[in-house]
Amino acid sequence: MAQLTGSIVKYPARNLVVWYLGLIAVGTIVLTWSISRGSGAESISLIDAIFTATSASCVTGLAVRSTPHDFSFIGQLVILLLIQVGGIGIMTITTFTMFNLGNKPSLRARAILTETLGASDGADLKWILQHVLVVTGVSEGIGFAILLARNLFLYEPGTAAWHALFHSVSAFCNAGFALHDDSLVSFQGDVIVNLTISALIIVGGIGFPVLLDLNKNWRRGPIDGWIHLHLHSKFMLFGTAFFLLAGFVGFLVLEWDGVLDQMPLWKKLLVSGFHSVTCRTAGFNTIDLASLTNATLFISMMLMLIGAGSCSTGGGFKVSTVMVMALHAWKTFQGASRVNFARRTIPGEVIQGATATALLFSVVAIAALTMLLVIEQSSTPHPKSQGLFLDAAFEVVSALGTVGLSTGFTGTLSNMGKLIIIVLMFLGRIGPISVFAALSMTERKTPVEYPKEEPLIG
């Protein structure tokens, strides 16, 4: 254990890759055993087993097989364990990496963050893991209790408990796997289920450091507590509220005459709210995505790209990255040479890192979409395959943002296409933290300064 810990401390990104590959490999093997197979289901192909194990470990939620029908109780349990281990693992390791690998210029910032964590002498892996386990246990426990109480009205006790457990873990880990083929469509109007799942998604997705920071400051009351929060927590709370509201209003307006048409007002609000919560990274759905308008799907794609918080179970660009970039652009247009927010100055390296990360993310998405288009649709000219473009783009963003929503394209993928999505899910999960670690571990060089010369832009 000590050796393992030492190894993670030294090479977090490399170890993360090895660990997740190991987790996926074990999951794949167990899922191919007949004991994992649902009664009456065909045996699973290797690629489908890899796909399912990757999707579960990376808490993505895209599915090529039906979770309730193609897998036995054992198979579902394996999926649940992969989700739980994957979710806890990513929270622990990202937090550890973020807090122990800051750039040299930001030693002071690191001290502040370490102080946030409340660990006395830097944040060691064990301390973080323990606290992540507590947060996870408490959240999932509460979620389980509420869902169980609700489920007892619907199922016999064993099923009720199993469904409550599976869905509370899947929601907190932002995994989006469900024990119904239509995800949560049958619970579309169920206020308790909607609110519980939404709360779990938000808590799991806002990020471990924010939860600790809130835990430390909530006693101060709203105003004094807000002031004492760290910049990152302010960013996340403000950003999350903003994007939740934007998604909610967007969905409500765009689908008012669409899928929401026949619903009473309270249900319109409930469905819009749930979609806004889920589409940033969780991947459950209470409406059939394929029946949405193009405009809603496009906005959903943007929200999927933005994603959730750093050091959380969620994916995407991350809310704070997007906010740093937006703030930077805004300040640039105001002619300011420094980016200030809430009486703090954001260091130039962070802005540089955010921009470079976003650009890399975009390049990967563009390359993957191009490959997918070539592989799945290259033999068909546009008039015949045009409908598939949005589906393919949606799928790529969903996989890379580890969201797991799909308009149905997943089911039509060829083996090669599945492989691309598998790689994307993996990159979406391991990529950002590896890039961060790489950025942080690279020794900062200050190259020779040449005479300045400006290329023309704009």
Add this chain to the structure above:
Amino acid sequence: MAQLTGSIVKYPARNLVVWYLGLIAVGTIVLTWSISRGSGAESISLIDAIFTATSASCVTGLAVRSTPHDFSFIGQLVILLLIQVGGIGIMTITTFTMFNLGNKPSLRARAILTETLGASDGADLKWILQHVLVVTGVSEGIGFAILLARNLFLYEPGTAAWHALFHSVSAFCNAGFALHDDSLVSFQGDVIVNLTISALIIVGGIGFPVLLDLNKNWRRGPIDGWIHLHLHSKFMLFGTAFFLLAGFVGFLVLEWDGVLDQMPLWKKLLVSGFHSVTCRTAGFNTIDLASLTNATLFISMMLMLIGAGSCSTGGGFKVSTVMVMALHAWKTFQGASRVNFARRTIPGEVIQGATATALLFSVVAIAALTMLLVIEQSSTPHPKSQGLFLDAAFEVVSALGTVGLSTGFTGTLSNMGKLIIIVLMFLGRIGPISVFAALSMTERKTPVEYPKEEPLIG
């Protein structure tokens, strides 16, 4: 005239808006007159006249009416004049603005650029306009002579001359208007026409400062000449060659079994090369865009976004902006705190400006696409309208990048949709230089430095 010049010097962006609005207004009025109407054509609606005048003035090339059939010779002449004035205007004013409104910190860089222009005492508007007129006249003159010689084999002399004039102006100005309903599809295999039009597009799109710089240094021979070129010229030459090659290879590979299938090898190469040249900003086409695969259309969209050079007749993000951003990301991943290229350091403000401009461009594109999807397709759920997503996205990028290629979506637009495209064409033309001017004229502020604090990213 002196008063006018003084006014441009003071408020280049505001004047640009007023001038282009004026040009569009005059064009609109003349196009609605019956003298502009083609024999047998219906009278043109106001929105179509505005659309056509905007598309011509902003050298975009999207068309809601058939240039050869719905307009008389007079109407076509008006379109040609709008293209010529719009093209010369944008080159002159962008060059003037770029060279006279540099940020205060970059006075030295401005001196270098002014020296590039070869003007002794700063670059005044008259000097720039004269030289732009010379470059334009010489280029279009050569193009006209070659196209005329070719056309004399095809048409009677009057038509041959008119076509040669129209197409050489339209190509140099990167306007993409053609006197054939199928653009240049009937010249698909015509080597002379393809090469002449391609050369005009490239020369018109690389940017006026690069042409001046080349003119100054070409006598030195390739190696010594290259060394003496300014950073911007190196960026543009290198970037243009790279993107031309990428587009050429991409198209060739992706359409080998597609639209290129029945063609002999030389024609495959010719069509691929022409598409690569034209889709970055010119907007002519020698194949039917609707028959391309999704993958090719997607790659074409990326090229359209990248666009051509600053201070040129082309649009898009601009090659140099994209290169600055890519270089910056690359250096960031290497851990370098400074961006060097060809023994020059690129100032931080330029990088900041490039990033902010690209972000603004993206936000406008996303907002416009959402609006267009809402307006044109909001009543139809995804399964029925899914095919239109790529078409709509392609149209938005084409309008904002002032490219003018279309998969046929332009013809189906409602009046509201046409209005959105009109606004996009205008923003795509006037936007980048206005943003630059705004950035440059804003006094640089150095806000208070607060304690540094890092939000978590990635």
